[in-house]
Amino acid sequence: MTTDIQMVDLKGQYQKIKQEINAGIQEVIDSTTFIKGGKVTEFQHHLENYLGVKHVIPVGNGTDALQIALMALGLKPGDEVITPTFTFIATAEVVALLGLTPVLVDVDFETFNISINALEKAITSKTKAIIPVHLFGQHADMDAIMELARKHNLYVIEDACQSIGALYTFTDGSTAQSGCMGHIGCTSFFPSKNLGCYGDGGAIFTNDDALAVRMRAVANHGMEVRYHHDYVGVNSRLDSIQAAILDVKLEHLDSYIQARQYVAAAYDKAFSGYENLMIPGRNPSSTHVFHQYTLKLKDIDRTALQKHLQSKGIPSMVYYPVPLHMQKAYKDERYRQGDFPVAEQLAACVLSLPIHTEMDDEQIRYITNNLIEFL
Numbered sequence: 282m283t284t285d286i287q288m289v290d291l292k293g294q295y296q297k298i299k300q301e302i303n304a305g306i307q308e309v310i311d312s313t314t315f316i317k318g319g320k321v322t323e324f325q326h327h328l329e330n331y332l333g334v335k336h337v338i339p340v341g342n343g344t345d346a347l348q349i350a351l352m353a354l355g356l357k358p359g360d361e362v363i364t365p366t367f368t369f370i371a372t373a374e375v376v377a378l379l380g381l382t383p384v385l386v387d388v389d390f391e392t393f394n395i396s397i398n399a400l401e402k403a404i405t406s407k408t409k410a411i412i413p414v415h416l417f418g419q420h421a422d423m424d425a426i427m428e429l430a431r432k433h434n435l436y437v438i439e440d441a442c443q444s445i446g447a448l449y450t451f452t453d454g455s456t457a458q459s460g461c462m463g464h465i466g467c468t469s470f471f472p473s474k475n476l477g478c479y480g481d482g483g484a485i486f487t488n489d490d491a492l493a494v495r496m497r498a499v500a501n502h503g504m505e506v507r508y509h510h511d512y513v514g515v516n517s518r519l520d521s522i523q524a525a526i527l528d529v530k531l532e533h534l535d536s537y538i539q540a541r542q543y544v545a546a547a548y549d550k551a552f553s554g555y556e557n558l559m560i561p562g563r564n565p566s567s568t569h570v571f572h573q574y575t576l577k578l579k580d581i582d583r584t585a586l587q588k589h590l591q592s593k594g595i596p597s598m599v600y601y602p603v604p605l606h607m608q609k610a611y612k613d614e615r616y617r618q619g620d621f622p623v624a625e626q627l628a629a630c631v632l633s634l635p636i637h638t639e640m641d642d643e644q645i646r647y648i649t650n651n652l653i654e655f656l
């Protein structure tokens with residue numbers, strides 16, 4: 282109903298799969314295998330099959346996934362890790378937390394993703410890894426990123442927290458799932474993500490057997506053999522109830538993606554042709570799974586537009602209002618306002634609209650009409 286529009290409608294989605302979800306949860310409770318084994322292993326194998334990747338390592342959340350990935354690479358303080366400045370904080374946070382040096386770079390105005398030019402310029406003799414973020418559900422230019430990584434002998438950790446299920450086509454025609462192209466991929470199962478559970482969850486992907494062993498151990502107190510701790514690890518695991526929920530929702534992921542793409546196509550159609558609205562640019566090498574549908578506004582008072590939408594019962598969000606180099610915790614003499622003009626411009630003009638698996642034509646029309654009315 283037009284009176285109840287949300288950024289994400291998890292309740293409506295649950296209503297449609299309630300029986301399967303409830304049965305999955307009940308099965309875990311009856312088994313009393315709440316941690317490891319059972320459902321977690323089942324879900325792990327189903328996700329490995331879906332992605333066509335050798336190893337899925339379930340962990341506690343997406344931030345842990347990124348941290349464990351970096352820990353497993355054995356990087357040393359002072360080693361540089363390159364990541365975009367226009368993203369969620371987690372990417373740079375784990376780099377800083379481990380005493381590594383985050384090196385921020387600007388993004389591409391059209392796709393919101395890491396700028397290849399800026400990335401290439403930021404590579405130094407201390408650079409050890411690149412963390413591209415596939416922002417809003419669409420891949421960064423992985424052909425160029427993997428080529429730079431090969432040339433400079435760098436690790437690539439894909440932040441696929443917003444892009445699970447997106448497909449990338451390399452220039453040689455081969456295809457790969459999101460998070461399965463770099464040495465390591467990380468995802469989040471936070472409830473509002475495209476594959477979300479009913480609490481916290483995350484996973485790491487890799488095709489590298491040795492890295493998989495190491496990351497499994499890091500996630501489990503640095504332990505390959507029980508009670509023998511070879512290195513400092515963490516405790517990070519997906520619990521069985523979340524795995525049971527994810528196992529049900531994985532079956533629906535493709536149709537969930539299609540539902541989001543349907544909304545995005547309708548938005549595109551409604552908004553293209555308006556000079557002061559820029560619809561999201563597309564990377565022709567990637568499908569877009571639309572974790573977010575993000576407009577760029579031109580000569581529009583964003584706060585006034587948001588107020589107008591809110592008065593009609595339409596939520597909207599600014600992802601992200603402050604680039605990482607302008608965040609207090611990451612203030613650094615290396616960076617100043619003006620250093621990353623594209624990210625700063627985007628932070629000032631982006632607006633994300635409601636997009637989810639339960640939206641109907643009436644809601645879409647209500648949103649587009651009310652937004653256009655404001656122009």
Ligand SMILES: *Cc1c(COP(=O)(O)O)cnc(C)c1O
Binds near residue numbers: 368371414468471
């Ligand atoms: C959600 C998200 C994360 C963190 O995932 P959590 O499960 O919340 O820890 C990291 N990076 C990006 C791009 C995200 O969207």
